Amino acid sequence: MPVLVMKFGGTSVATLDRIRRAAKRVGVEVSKGYDVIVIVSAMSGETNKLVGYVEETSPLFDAREYDAVVASGENVTAGLMALTLQEMDVPARSWQGWQVPVKTTSAHSAARIEDIPTDNIRQKFGEGMKVAVVAGFQGISPEGRITTLGRGGSDTTAVAFAAAFGAERCDIYTDVDGVYTTDPRICEKARKLDRIAFEEMLELASLGAKVLQTRSVELAMRYKVRLRVVSSFEEQSDDAGTLVCAEEDIMESNVVAGVAYSRDEAKMTLVSVADRPGIAAAIFMPLSEAGVNVDMIVQNISEEGRTDMTFSCPTNQVQRAEKALAEAKTRGDINFHDLVADTAVAKISVVGIGMRSHTGVAAKMFKVLSDEGINIKVITTSEIKISVLIDRKYMELAVQALHDAFELEKTG
Structure with missing residues (x-):
């Protein structure tokens, strides 16, 4: 079966109702014949709360224990998403970073992904699982400790999985409906782009546009992963959102994109x-x-x-x-x-x-x-x-x- 990666950010899974809404979107893709890998962030506000607990407990904290605490937010969301899909009769299972395993460096709270073996999840797809719900933002170090990837790390996790599994596309679900020519809050004439080249998106992300995390765009460009930024809160259509793709996939573009x-x-x-x-x-x-x-x-x-x-x-x-x-x-x-x-x-x-x-x-x-x-x-x-x-x-x-x-x- 073709593989699709779908990533849901914190606002998209902030409540049980929003998790149900996200799960319905996953169910639609399963019905189209995809094996789906869902990457989830912690529920909105949860990571900040966990970081606060760590800093209050130990101002000069051990980074390894910081990661152990902070990674738990994604674990909760992954379990709840898998349960919600099961209630919809969609065969789903949650995966924590160490179970995949997502192999990372030892740089706690700023680890980099080094390898994602596909055997475990592919085996479960072969046994009838349709959705693997993976906790984003986390992995396992060579020493066997839980690591986290830094802020925005779930975007990076999603792109890395799409590259490892040769996914048809990686959909990033967020609270905006795509990439705009500029911030709509500042300029009311801002227009949603249907497509944008990797290089343009990388520059915009590094220059202050908050839609995608810079490392995730770098990975997508390197491995030619087609990224789609799409809203969790609007009705879905095939041409929704913005496709981030190779320059040659854009027929004609403005001199300035944004x-x-x-x-x-x-x-x-x-x-x-x-x-x-x-x-x-x-x-x-x-x-x-x-x-x-x-x-x-x-x-x-x-x-x-x-x-x-x-x-x-x-x-x-x-x-x-x-x-x-x-x-x-x-x-x-x-x-x-x-x-x-x-x-x-x-x-x-x-x-x-x-x-x-x-x-x-x-x-x-x-x-x-x-x-x-x-x-x-x-x-x-x-x-x-x-x-x-x-x-x-x-x-x-x-x-x-x-x-x-x-x-x-x-x-x-």
Whole structure:
């Protein structure tokens, strides 16, 4: 039988009624002749509650026990989903990560999947089981301990299963009905995309779009898993949602597919750094070791052997960055005059595979922002993306203006 993977996020299984609704969708796919692997998240709010218990019990917790506690949320959902399907006379069985087994690294709370043997589940499909309900977000380490994959890990679990089983498709059921040209809460003209290329989705996910987890899109692109983002709360049709697929599966696309934004960005500038070989490494190695997620980097022209170095990072990592750089200065690894942090900026990005073959996208973007009186602080580009840092107070205006300028409300 062909295999279909269906993943249900926390909001889609938040109550017993929602689990029943999700189970009915699974039953429809079983009736079409699929063997179905269902990946479930913990019920909405459950993971946060479990994390709270751990932190209250042991502020300096053992990561192995953290994983043992936090993984239990998915186990509950998997059991309830299997029971619900059984009540519908659909042969179903729940599976925890160690039973499959989902083999991962030993990095507790941030493990990576290394292998998913298919023998156990395939054997049960052969014996008449129609649905394997697998607890997402979890696996087993080489030492035999429960591991978790980090936030959004159930998306990654779903794509990994689709790749391992050669699934026809991987459907991600969530509280939105697809991928939009931008956030509909900011721009009322935002349009749902029927299809989007893996590369575009990867950029949008990494730039702040919350629909899919970045690692899951990376996996899907590597293994050519067709992903469909679809709503748990709307009537289903064959063309519902957004299909994330290979570029060649898209007949014709707009030059720009979408506008992404990241609200909580900070711009940090090291003023008057010695301009010498190895200075960039001396700055960014301590930041890396401190776990600071550096994004955009700009170095000014050198004057009299000194230069300014600017980079962006999430606002909640500013203190960590300041501490790491101050310590590096104390050690004598780097010498700078001042460190200036601007925590009131936002990152705006336009993304599209059409940029590869069309010129003038950057010029148009800069002109639009200029016409709105918005000053650009930092610019970075890639083959299919242009990102700028601007004052946060202009973020919504910038998103709306760019969405209008690139006519993203129009199809194809």
